Amino acid sequence: MEVISIIIPAYNEEENIPLIYESIVKEFSRLPYDVEVLFINDASTDGTLERIKKLSKRTSNVKYVSFSRNFGKEASLFAGLQYITGKAAILMDADLQHPPSLIPELIKGHEEGYDQVIARRNRKGEPSFRRLCAAAYYKMVNKVVDVDIEDGVGDFRLLSERAVQAALSLNENQRFSKGLFSWIGMQQKIIDYDHVLRENGDTKWSFSKLLNYGLDGLWSFNHKPLRACFYTGAFILLMAVIYSAMTFFYIVKNGIDVPGYFTIISAVLLLGGIQLLSLGIIGEYIGRIYYETKKRPPFLIQETNIGNGVPYEKKR
Ligand code: UDP
Ligand code: MG
Numbered sequence: 001m002e003v004i005s006i007i008i009p010a011y012n013e014e015e016n017i018p019l020i021y022e023s024i025v026k027e028f029s030r031l032p033y034d035v036e037v038l039f040i041n042d043a044s045t046d047g048t049l050e051r052i053k054k055l056s057k058r059t060s061n062v063k064y065v066s067f068s069r070n071f072g073k074e075a076s077l078f079a080g081l082q083y084i085t086g087k088a089a090i091l092m093d094a095d096l097q098h099p100p101s102l103i104p105e106l107i108k109g110h111e112e113g114y115d116q117v118i119a120r121r122n123r124k125g126e127p128s129f130r131r132l133c134a135a136a137y138y139k140m141v142n143k144v145v146d147v148d149i150e151d152g153v154g155d156f157r158l159l160s161e162r163a164v165q166a167a168l169s170l171n172e173n174q175r176f177s178k179g180l181f182s183w184i185g186m187q188q189k190i191i192d193y194d195h196v197l198r199e200n201g202d203t204k205w206s207f208s209k210l211l212n213y214g215l216d217g218l219w220s221f222n223h224k225p226l227r228a229c230f231y232t233g234a235f236i237l238l239m240a241v242i243y244s245a246m247t248f249f250y251i252v253k254n255g256i257d258v259p260g261y262f263t264i265i266s267a268v269l270l271l272g273g274i275q276l277l278s279l280g281i282i283g284e285y286i287g288r289i290y291y292e293t294k295k296r297p298p299f300l301i302q303e304t305n306i307g308n309g310v311p312y313e314k315k316r
Helices: 016-028 048-058 073-083 100-111 128-144 161-169 177-184 207-219 224-254 261-294
Strands: 003-010 034-041 062-067 088-091 116-121 153-160 188-193 301-304
Touching: 003 016, 003 073, 016 034, 016 048, 016 100, 034 048, 034 073, 048 062, 062 073, 073 088, 073 153, 073 161, 073 177, 088 100, 088 161, 100 116, 100 153, 100 188, 128 207, 153 161, 153 177, 161 177, 207 261, 224 261
Parallel strands: 003 034, 003 088, 034 062, 116 188
Antiparallel strands: 062 301, 088 153, 116 153
């Protein structure tokens, strides 16, 4: 039977590990596929790893990779893609917010030959302020970046072997999976589902994390923000030339009059603000270059039950 791999990043999800495993097994009992569940323990500080190990002792289809420290969900997904052996991979969260009941539909898309079967959640039942923010954000990002990032589309999806290889070939350090998966393109099918609330444990997203993640999306795909700085600068320069010329002729005609506090202070503040903003944007890109040139591995493994820890992908 063909093997489907499920990749589950887990950070402090002890209560959820057995639950998600059980529901996955339940789904697969009705499907003509074997399942391999690969947990990526992102250096949890609770009993997550113990729970995973307990499962892995009971059945051979539970694999795990445990990180040496918390590297974040993006690194976990990347690691997961490297260590699977299945023909297709399903990425899902440990917290049951990605309903396992969608697995049959995802696999159906796989059978139909799609390379990416994407689960898209709607925002039913979410506070309307949050909905508005999300809508505005996605509208703006899609204007700025080249790839299409859709609201409600996350990492919950099935990838064909081809798509997995493609995602792995983008071996950049600063990963923004949502965008990377969109960047690789290929045949895609979308499946809608209702938003599910998290029952156990807490979300790892604070407001500042969410804001930073949002900004990452802006810088990760092209240099349009830099170009915006250039245009703003050019526009202001033009204004300054016109204004100076006008003032020059005014002075030649009428002589110098002293008042000018308002013009000076607003010019200083405006220009200072724009310069700092532009420097910040340039800094974001330089920061990225800095991290990429170091070529550090995106994660380090503390322990695993997969052979000697050599990624399967490298053995193929
Ligand atoms: N996660 C992880 N490393 C982290 C933070 C989160 O592997 O540093 C995992 C977490 O265990 C969960 C998934 O990523 O399986 C999504 O996290 P969370 O539920 O906090 O995000 P949300 O659903 O609120 O977007
Ligand atoms: Mg969640």
